Amino acid sequence: MKAIRQKRLITVFVILIFSGLGSFLIFKALDSNLDFFFTPSELIEQTIPENKRIKIGGMVLEGSVIRDKTNITFQITDYKHSIAVNFDGVVPDLFKEGSGVVALGYLDNGIVYAEQILAKHDENYMPPGMDIEK
């Protein structure tokens, strides 16, 4: 009986160690791969390292869109503060001035260099944190 109990104890112990180690690794992977979401006002209050991938959400400021060939720059605004975004490529169909948009990219010298521009497949979509009425 004693031998069996000892064996069981060892098994439980091994399982605990492995699942602990596994969870540690998973949470570590999680923590180093989070994309933080900011509104322009929040972005101005905080300092964000340049190599950190972030998401900026807000509205495309009216009259701010400048196109040069495939390159596009515009301002994302929450009607308190604005931040410039630069992107190279095709913007989504629902991207237009005065509509909601989310940019995913890196901040450098006050400009967000976006890898991806998202506009939702829903014309009534408002990005999170935008509770204001226009």
Added chain:
Amino acid sequence: MLIEIAQFLTILSTGLFFLNFLFAFFFDSSDRHMASLVSKVYTHSSLLLATSFFIYVWLAVSDNFSVLYIAQHSNSNLPTFYKITSIWSAHEGSMFLWILFLVLWGALFNFVTQNSQDLKVKSMGVISIIIVGFLLFLLLTSNPFETILPIAPVNGADINPVLQDPALAIHPPFLYMGYIGFVIAFAHAIAFMVEGNPSIKWESLVRTWSIAAWVFLTIGITLGSWWAYYELGWGGYWFWDPVENVALMPWLAATAFIHSLSVSSKSSSLRIWTILLSIIVFSLSLFGAFIVRSGIIDSVHSFANDPERGLYLLTFIGILIIGSMTLFSSRFSMLSSGSVIKTFSKESFISINNIFFGVLVFSTMLGILYPLIYESIYEQKISVGAPFYNAIFVPMAVLACIFLFFSIGAKWQRKLVISSFVNSISISVLISVFLVLLAYKLLSIHGTWELISIFAGSIIIVRYLFVIWDYLSNKKYSNPFSVIAHIGLGILMISISLNNELSTERALNIKINQSDTYQGYQIKLTDLKLVKQPNHDSIQAVFLVTDPIGNNFYLKPEKRKYFARGQITTETDIHVTLLKDIYITIGDQLKDGSWIVNIQFNYFIRWIWFSAIMMGFAGVMLIVSLNKAR
């Protein structure tokens, strides 16, 4: 009048299904008459519900816009096909379809099995009470029969244009058939634990059903991936969107489940684990419904936010999970088989595979829920994207492939003698090392994980080719389903790696009659046409593409404007070749008249879907052979 009849039939069937649950659980289920009564009541109530659904289809086809839901999601200009599919384009109607499928699985099971089959009565009872749960959800929180009175609108608001697509019309039905198909296994697991007779082999009773549901889920996910690829214009096959993830979790758990079923239908080892998995798979399927329909998570797919629906579903799922887990723990001693799994037997390898699947499900769940938890603690919005999932899935998949590789040739309940496979194992490794070197040198694949994944995929494929060779030359038996499905896995590993490393894209700026080159391809914008369609106008750009060898082909992407909602959509055009897709979309027109054009070379993307189809095909073959053997 028809609307009221349909609604009445649904209410009536709800009552009958509840009655059926009472019959099955509170009367003597070993009584032959009782068994036949349960079976008959089930058939009748499912006929009532199916009739109600068909009336609803008719209401949609005949443009009855006094039904609020139809007025909001259909339009008289739509082709009949899309009038029907508009039923599952939003919450209420798709929930109705979900319930119809749930009822159909039960009806099919009821139809093909003898009333005297073990556990049948109680399983029918479990299915009936789950149907009642969903029907009440439908009628109380999301009634598709709600009307606009007294005056109906002249026309409907139209289905979202991106949903007017054949692949998307069949993607939800396949997915729902998959999700809800696991109800048969779940119901049997519950019935088995309630009956408490360990000699009943519930695992072999549900094997065909579970594999069928798994095939539906596999094909459903693949269809969704294919649709997103060509319709959304982003060019990827998987975005780690929360709603894709809630479909992936039951698939992963179900894959572990059907593997465990094959063990426990032969011997009763792994029985506890199999029961647990059947509960997990079904709960995850329902959890998916909760995530999509509660609006708790922000996603491309989610239906409108409604806390009441979310609360109902959460309570319902909670009751099911707590109930079944309580039952599970109270029957734990009955379930433990006492038989020990031999190291290096086939069972032992499948147990290890279950651990991998478990980790993947856990991580995916974490990725979905972590933003919610994080926001409530730190008041900071975050999202979990592809990098996290890649960091978990890639190493796990590679490890799983390596274990699979060494397990090939393992026997049930016997220790695997690796030494008898030394030749094929070492030759597979050598060939794979050679292939990896080729990929490194010729295709310039330099990503470490990509190279490792190619290695992992190719050892499996080559090793299985040895198995096939052994079968052809020495008539040595091998399980053909396992061979096909796992070669599919190998192809999946390799094609995902190649796709990831080789695919490129570039935005170009082209005026009419001008051309630009990208990667040796010359792309000339030759024409712009305005095409008029019944429900939309479209601008079609005609590109003449010349490949490096000098072959020409046309690509005609479009921009569409749909009348009913004024929505603008992009239609991609794709030139498919064996190794890569040439994928083109048009963006906006600039002030100088030039167009923004996005061109992508997507390598091996067809192979990704092909591998999924191979897995699904293996499942279909297995179902056929299991039924023949009976």
